[in-house]
Amino acid sequence: MATTSFQLRRDSFGKLVLTNAEGEQFVGVAPVRSFPIQAPDKGISLVREGGKEVAWIDDLAEAPAAIRALIVEELEGREFIPEILRIEKVSSIATPCTWYVQTDRGETEFVLKVDEDIRRVGEASLLVADSHGIHFLVRDMYRIDRHSRKILDRFL
Template sequence: MSQAAIKLEHNAFGQLVFIGDDGAAHPVTPVRSFPIAAPTEGIGLVNGEGDELAWVERIDGLSPESRQALEDDLAGREFMPVIQRIRSVSSFATPSTWEIDTDRGPTTMVLKGEEDIRRLVRPALLIADSRGINFLIRDRYALDPLSKKMLDRFL
């Protein structure tokens, strides 16, 4: 099935549905293959039984309407703020409270332990806070010098 032929929309209940060749609407859940390294590529559309009904090679290959429906659904299910700057850290021992700037605005998070900082595809990091929110640092080397210095104390 070509990317342009994949039709996605939301039904009356707000569920993402895949419209098959027969015109039937199938509720689906989008599953990213590589959510950090390639978030707009390789997305499986999976039904409630876990069967893959369609494969999206690249989001930009979909029609504008289907792309918007898919992006809206993913945004509603995924919440992963991107850390842009570390303003302060309460202590270099854990637990510690971090004041940070993210792509969604300034906030604070509590780091329980160094094990809550996971290294991803270099140079990305994923930091889980005490509330279970995952924060992403796409490129730790691109942070400002003070942010890098504070982060290095925990790595």
């Protein structure tokens, strides 16, 4: 379904309401990223309750501004994957250890229980799970600063 063949709005309860070209309304639709790490703005599916797709957006950047804003707002409210921008230091090269990092949401620290809590996602991305199950993203381990890369190399 083309991005212009539907309308999207919030109802009085804050739920997303999609109206398709035939005039059918779907209350409580949810955006789902097809490739949340590798291509977060490409391939957005809008699904109704039960997971049935009611609309598709090839590229979020090409969607009308009002629709794009609603989808981004909804995704940000549901997704929490801070991106590690810099690793300041780690308490030890042996696990468990505490990582002190700068993320896109500010400075934080977390405990890495075991080396296996660092997983490769695609060619250059990493997901790092802390001891509470929160995932942190390293979008491109080859483009992160030299100091951070040196620390990462010890754990990979």
